[in-house]
Every structure is written in structure tokens, then in C-alpha cells.
Amino acid sequence: MHHHFIDRYAMGDSPIHRLDARAKLVAVLCYTVALISFNRYAVADLAPMAVLPLALLWFAGVPVWFGLRRVAILSPFILMLVLMSPIYDREPHAVAFGPWQYAVGGGWLTAADIAIKFALGVLALTAMMCSTRFALLLEAMRRLGMPQVVVLQLGFLYRYLFVLIDEAMRVRRARDFRGAVLAPVGRRLAAVGGVVGSLFVRTLDRSQRVHLAMSARGYRGEPHSLHRLRFAAVDMLFLMAVAAYLAACRWVYPRWF
Amino acid sequence: MFAPPLAMHMANELLSVPVAGIMLALAAAVVAIAARLARPAAAGGHLPLMGVMGAFVFAAQMINFTLPGMPGASGHLGGGVLLAILLGPAAGIVAMAAILIVQCLLFQDGGLLALGCNVINLGVIPCLLGSWLYRVLLGPATSAAAWRQYLAAWVACVIGVTAGAAMVPVEAAFSGVLQAPLSQFLGVMVGVHLVIGLCEGAVTFSVVAYLRRVRPELLGLDPLDLAPTDSPAAAHRPGYGVVTVSLLVTAVLLAGVVCWFASTWPDGLEWSYLEHRYAAAEKAVYNESPLVAAVDRWQSQWSPMTDYTRREAPLGQLPIAGTIESTAAWPNFDGWRSVAGVLGTMVTLGILYGVSRRMQRTTQSV
Numbered sequence: 033m034h035h036h037f038i039d040r041y042a043m044g045d046s047p048i049h050r051l052d053a054r055a056k057l058v059a060v061l062c063y064t065v066a067l068i069s070f071n072r073y074a075v076a077d078l079a080p081m082a083v084l085p086l087a088l089l090w091f092a093g094v095p096v097w098f099g100l101r102r103v104a105i106l107s108p109f110i111l112m113l114v115l116m117s118p119i120y121d122r123e124p125h126a127v128a129f130g131p132w133q134y135a136v137g138g139g140w141l142t143a144a145d146i147a148i149k150f151a152l153g154v155l156a157l158t159a160m161m162c163s164t165r166f167a168l169l170l171e172a173m174r175r176l177g178m179p180q181v182v183v184l185q186l187g188f189l190y191r192y193l194f195v196l197i198d199e200a201m202r203v204r205r206a207r208d209f210r211g212a213v214l215a216p217v218g219r220r221l222a223a224v225g226g227v228v229g230s231l232f233v234r235t236l237d238r239s240q241r242v243h244l245a246m247s248a249r250g251y252r253g254e255p256h257s258l259h260r261l262r263f264a265a266v267d268m269l270f271l272m273a274v275a276a277y278l279a280a281c282r283w284v285y286p287r288w289f
Numbered sequence: 290m291f292a293p294p295l296a297m298h299m300a301n302e303l304l305s306v307p308v309a310g311i312m313l314a315l316a317a318a319v320v321a322i323a324a325r326l327a328r329p330a331a332a333g334g335h336l337p338l339m340g341v342m343g344a345f346v347f348a349a350q351m352i353n354f355t356l357p358g359m360p361g362a363s364g365h366l367g368g369g370v371l372l373a374i375l376l377g378p379a380a381g382i383v384a385m386a387a388i389l390i391v392q393c394l395l396f397q398d399g400g401l402l403a404l405g406c407n408v409i410n411l412g413v414i415p416c417l418l419g420s421w422l423y424r425v426l427l428g429p430a431t432s433a434a435a436w437r438q439y440l441a442a443w444v445a446c447v448i449g450v451t452a453g454a455a456m457v458p459v460e461a462a463f464s465g466v467l468q469a470p471l472s473q474f475l476g477v478m479v480g481v482h483l484v485i486g487l488c489e490g491a492v493t494f495s496v497v498a499y500l501r502r503v504r505p506e507l508l509g510l511d512p513l514d515l516a517p518t519d520s521p522a523a524a525h526r527p528g529y530g531v532v533t534v535s536l537l538v539t540a541v542l543l544a545g546v547v548c549w550f551a552s553t554w555p556d557g558l559e560w561s562y563l564e565h566r567y568a569a570a571e572k573a574v575y576n577e578s579p580l581v582a583a584v585d586r587w588q589s590q591w592s593p594m595t596d597y598t599r600r601e602a603p604l605g606q607l608p609i610a611g612t613i614e615s616t617a618a619w620p621n622f623d624g625w626r627s628v629a630g631v632l633g634t635m636v637t638l639g640i641l642y643g644v645s646r647r648m649q650r651t652t653q654s655v
Contacts, residue, residue, distance in 0.1 A: 047648070064401045069306050072466070079634040086638055090645035102397050110300050120469050129628060146302045153301050154397050161394055169394070181324040181339075185387045188340025189347075193391070196341075196348035204352055225495025228349045232375070232496065233504055235348075239341040246336065285630065 041094045041162040048092035048163040053172035055267035059274040060160045064153055066278045072145045073125055073138060077286040081152055084277060088159035099158040103151045110150045117143040166190050171261055188242075196235065203227050298392065298407050299457055301400030305464035312460065313405030319413050320386045326379035339384040342372060346388055367489045369412055369453075370419035370446045371496060375507060378420040385412030406460050410453040419449030430509035435501065438508065442497045446490035447483065454482035 042049075048056075063084055070077060089096055118139035127136045161169075167187070174183045207223060215223065301309070327339065346368035368388070373381035389407050392398045399407045426441035427433050433441075458474040461467045467474060500507050 061401060064301060065306055068301050068304065068309070068402060076630055079630045080637070082634060083637055083641065087641045087645070090642055091648070093645075093649055106397055109298075110302065113300075113302070116469060149302050150300055153400055157394070157397050157401060161397075166395070179321050179324045181328055182320060182383060182386060184336070185340035185343065185383055186390060188337040189343035189387045189391055190395075192341050192344035193347055196344045197351060200348035200351040207352075221491055221495045222498070224352055224492055225497075225499045227352050228492065229496045229499030229503065231349060231352070232345060232500070233507075235341055235345040236338075236507075239337045242337045242341065251336075 039161075039166065041092065041098070042165050044093055044163075046092045046163065048088055048159075050266075051163075051270055052261055052263045052267040053164050053168040054176060054261065054263060055271050056160050056164055057169065057172050057176070059271060060156050062274065062278060063156050066282050067149050067153055067156075069282065070145075070149070073141045074286060075141055075144050075148065077281075078145070078148050078152070080281045080285055084274065085152055085155035085159050088163065089155065092159060092163040094159065094162040098162070099155045100151075102158050103154045106154060107150070110146065114143045114147050117146065168261065175261065188239075192238075196231070199234075200227075200231060203231065298389070298399030299403040299410065299460070301402045303457070303461045303464065303466060304400075304403055304406065305466060306402070308460060308464040309402040309405060311405075312409055313402070316386070316405040316408040316413065320382060320408065323379040323382035323386075327377075327383050338376070339380050340387055342376065342380075343384045343387045343391070346372065346384070367411070367415070367450060367485070369415035370423075370442075370449045370489070371493045373416035373420040373449075374423050374442060374445065374493075374497070375500075378416045381416040381420065382412050385416060388412075406456070410456045410460075414453040414456065415449035418452055419445040422448055433508075433510065435498075438497060438501065439494050443490040443494045446493045447486040450486035450489055451479055451482045454478050454485075 063081075067078075067081060070081075085099070086096065089099055118137055121139035121142055122137045124135040125138050125141055127134050127141070170183050170187055170190075173186075174180065204227070207227060304312075349368060369381060369385050372384050376384070386408050389399065389404065389412060393401060393404050393407070423441045423445040424430075426444060427437060455475060455478060458467065458471055458478050461474070462471045497508065501510065
């Protein structure tokens with residue numbers, strides 16, 4: 033298990049990968065705001081909103097099924113909301129598609145609206161993460177005004193995430209091999225406490241060692257990085273195109289069509 | 290295959306833009322203050338502490354604890370309260386914020402806009418409330434008795450986690466997206482998270498038991514102080530009596546929750562029956578047996594294509610008003626618009642897909 037699992041595509045190269053991380057972060061944030069601001073009965077107006085995430089995925093060379101699988105993995109909780117809607121909102125609404133017109137309970141529209149917005153939001157986020165290295169994203173966040181301490185902790189979290197998960201999985205396998213599953217409740221709980229507790233102690237010691245190693249290498253409170261962010265004309269163009277597209281989706285399309 | 294444990298992180302769809310913005314600003318302010326407060330501790334020898342501890346929480350969530358009597362369900366550590374107890378609330382908040390940001394970005398768990406709400410619900414409230422409760426219940430930390438320490442950790446967990454979760458329906462209600470009655474959603478969320486909090490409390494409590502034995506100084510205990518009162522043999526398995534008591538309390542709390550559900554659920558049913566718009570239609574068909582009437586009613590509510598809504602009016606006009614009671618609910622809608630929109634979107638997507646494929650082919654051939 034290592035970072036390949038989550039950043040399988042982030043190390044690639046494509047026009048989207050080459051964009052400044054700040055431009056992508058701001059674009060996806062604006063996209064999410066626009067997505068949420070749609071009326072929850074206006075399901076048909078959401079159609080053009082599918083263009084941006086899919087286009088980003090395609091141009092970044094990320095298979096769409098990868099994004100769709102993320103949507104499927106994350107859907108259980110949102111599915112509960114989706115299924116709840118038709119029960120509570122039964123006010124009839126007209127739905128028309130070409131010559132066909134039906135009355136549908138408002139809840140069904142809301143359900144479709146939540147599901148579509150959720151899927152599009154996850155796809156947009158996936159597209160950004162699959163086309164941006166996490167280190168560059170952190171640098172972008174720092175430049176956009178996130179406190180230095182938080183950015184630093186995010187970097188450490190990312191760096192040690194899979195180191196510690198691997199460790200925990202090894203310990204868990206050892207525990208399960210020793211038949212801890214069959215023990216009475218109190219013992220099992222004590223086993224979990226021991227495992228998690230020793231993991232905690234080891235982590236504490238590890239962070240101390242990491243700190244000493246950093247100090248030995250001359251760390252004085254400012255992280256140094258070889259990554260350079262450069263906000264070029266292409267990035268400005270990209271942001272302006274996204275802004276125009278979002279404005280068109282949000283205001284022009286629902287009114288004119 | 291590594292599947293991150295799915296917490297019930299709030300999704301964007303549960304929030305309106307203003308509420309999400311306010312919560313995001315609030316969370317940013319709290320995290321900035323916490324980062325400032327945590328900095329002296331971080332500078333004093335432990336700079337990577339909070340980030341590495343965030344990774345620890347991810348790893349600790351891998352260590353599951355199968356619940357008694359609930360096959361398939363397993364409890365694991367949420368982490369917020371434990372970090373707040375062991376590292377202090379400020380460091381706990383920063384670590385939890387880092388965890389939630391990574392969960393949102395790398396695992397797409399929890400929406401980007403809902404990040405503010407998630408940081409408040411899962412980070413700030415459990416850390417602040419949990420560490421406060423822990424400290425109040427514990428009394429003087431240097432020589433706390435074992436049972437008191439466990440009880441404090443356990444109560445802090447249960448209440449911290451549940452209080453954070455109770456914010457979810459409230460935020461959704463403020464956003465105006467809540468369709469179920471607030472009391473019902475609140476009941477479900479509090480009930481579910483009481484159970485989650487109890488599991489987390491049990492795990493936290495067992496971690497505290499372990500640390501008390503191995504590294505008492507991490508809990509603020511004076512090891513020399515402990516030695517005469519707790520013999521190593523007694524300290525070895527201190528938890529069992531407390532485990533029994535906590536399971537007893539669990540049973541009482543669960544019974545209370547079940548009673549609460551039993552009392553709120555009829556209200557919910559009554560509400561959905563009384564409020565729907567077919568009260569008149571119900572009376573009209575009430576000549577058959579009640580069973581048939583009920584089936585009819587359900588069919589007329591649930592089927593997407595009921596007879597009376599087929600279009601009788603010419604194209605471009607809405608059907609004649611009066612077939613359904615409320616015409617106000619009908620938006621000004623033309624079917625061809627949606628056809629054009631969907632077709633246009635599909636054509637655009639097709640073109641973009643073709644262009645991107647072509648670009649990839651050219652870069653590969655070069």
C-alpha cells in the first residue's frame with residue numbers, strides 16, 4: 033500500500049496537469065458553489081454542468097470509470113438522503129421531456145437533483161486531485177492564505193499516512209492470526225486498546241525522531257521546496273473560461289433555453 | 290484493498306451556499322486560532338506532531354473492534370476526543386482539520402463546501418467539549434484514580450461525538466434543504482451517533498487504560514505518585530469492572546433512545562399522512578374497502594405516470610388547470626427545452642471527448 037493507490041494519475045502529464053494548482057483549486061471551488069446554488073427542482077438545468085468535470089477528466093487522461101467508482105464507493109450515505117426525499121415531499125411537479133409530460137412528486141426531483149449534484153461534485157474533485165500533485169496543492173493552499181502550521185501538518189499527514197496504515201494493517205493481521213476474534217468482549221477491547229495504544233506511543237516517538245532529523249538537516253521553521261508555482265497566462269485563460277462557462281450554466285442556460 | 294472507513298461526513302448537498310460559507314469562515318477562524326495556540330507546543334520539540342498524529346488516526350481506524358451481538362458491525366476510533374485528551378484541544382483541532390481536509394481531497398469523503406461544517410462537527414466540537422468534559426470529570430490530573438480516568442474518557446467521547454453529530458440536522462435545517470421534520474432527523478442522527486460514540490468511547494477508554502499502564506506521563510499522571518497506590522498486578526487489568534458498568538450504561542442509554550424513537554416515529558407517520566396533498570382524493574375513493582383505498586392512494590402518489598397528467602393540451606401549453614389542485618406548483622416549463630439542453634450537452638461532450646482523444650494520440654505518437 034502506498035501513495036500510488038490515491039495518486040495513481042496525479043504524477044502524469046497533460047494540459048490539465050500543467051495548469052497552476054491555484055487555478056484548479058479556485059475553479060473547482062467555484063464549480064462546487066455554482067453546483068449547490070441550483071434550485072433543487074431544476075434537474076434539467078444541471079445537464080450542462082456535466083461538461084466541466086468530464087472534460088477535465090478526459091483532457092487529464094483519467095479514465096471516467098475511475099471517477100465513477102469513487103462516486104459509487106462514497107454513495108451509501110447520500111443514498112439514504114436520496115431515498116428519503118420522495119417520502120417527505122409529495123407535492124406534484126410537472127416534468128417535461130419533448131412531447132411527454134408527467135406529474136412527479138417533488139421528492140423524486142429532489143432525489144435526482146441530490147444524486148446528480150453529488151456525482152458531479154465528486155467527479156470535479158476527483159478530476160482536480162487526479163491532475164495535481166498533493167505537494168503542489170499544498171503549496172497552492174499556502175499561497176492562498178492557509179496558515180503555515182496547518183499546511184505543514186497536512187504535508188506530514190500525507191507523508192506518513194500510508195506508512196502508518198501499513199503498520200496498522202500488519203498489526204491487525206497479527207492480531208487476527210492469533211485468534212483475537214474469538215475472545216470475549218472485554219479481552220477483545222483490551223486487545224484493541226493495546227494495539228491502538230502502542231501505535232500511539234510509537235507514532236509519538238516517530239514524530240520526535242522526524243523532528244530531530246529535520247532539525248539536523250537545518251530546518252528553521254520554513255519549508256523549502258523544489259516545486260515552483262507559476263501563474264501563467266494559460267492559467268488566467270483557464271480561470272476566465274471556467275468563470276464564463278459557470279455563468280452561462282447558471283444564468284444564461286436556464287433562462288434562454 | 291484499502292477502503293477508508295466511511296464516516297458520515299456531510300456532503301455539499303445538505304447545505305445552502307450561505308450556511309456553508311458562514312461555517313467555512315467560522316471553521317477557518319477557529320483553526321487559525323488553534324494553530325496559533327498549538328504552535329508553542331509544536332515548536333518545543335514536536336513540529337510534525339499533529340500531522341503524524343493525523344496519520345495515526347487514519348491507521349488506528351484500521352484496527353476495528355467487532356461489536357458484541359451485532360455481527361458485521363464494528364466499532365473503530367474516530368480520534369478527535371482521544372487526540373484532544375492526549376495532546377490538548379488546540380493540537381487536536383489542528384490534527385482533526387488536517388484529517389478532514391485529506392479525507393475531503395484525497396478520498397472525496399465530505400464535500401469541499403461542507404468542509405467548514407465537517408471541521409466544526411467532527412473536529413472543533415468533539416475536541417473542545419470532549420477535553421472540557423474530560424478535565425471536569427477527571428479532577429486533579431496528577432493522581433487521578435483509574436475508574437475516574439476511564440469514566441471521564443468515556444463520557445467525553447460519547448457526548449463529544451453525539452453533540453457534533455447533532456449539528457448536522459441543525460445545519461441542514463438552517464440551509465432549508467431538510468425535508469424530513471427536524472425532530473425526526475435529529476432523533477436518527479443522535480441515536481446512530483450515540484451508538485457510534487459508545488463504541489468510540491469503549492476504544493478510547495481501552496487506549497487510555499493501556500497508556501496508563503505503559504506511559505502514565507502522557508496522561509499527566511505522576512508515575513512515582515501512582516506506584517504506591519496501584520500495584521502492577523492491580524494496574525494490569527483495571528478495566529473490567531468499568532467495562533461492565535459502561536456496558537450497563539450503554540444498555541440504559543440505548544433503551545432510552547429506542548423509547549424516544551417509539552414516541553417520535555408515530556408523529557412522523559401522522560405527519561406524512563396528514564400533510565400530503567391528496568386528502569380530498571382520499572375521501573373520493575373511500576367507497577371500497579380500506580385496503581383498496583390505501584393501495585390506490587399509494588399508487589397515485591408513487592407512480593411517475595398517472596393517467597390524469599398525460600398531456601391533453603396542445604404543445605407548448607400547460608395542461609388544463611384543475612386536474613390537480615395546485616397549479617401554482619407547476620413551473621413554467623417546456624419539454625423541448627430540456628430535450629435541447631440534454632442533446633446540446635451530449636454533443637458538446639462528444640466533441641470534447643473526441644478532441645481529448647485526438648490530443649492524447651498525438652502526444653503518444655510524439
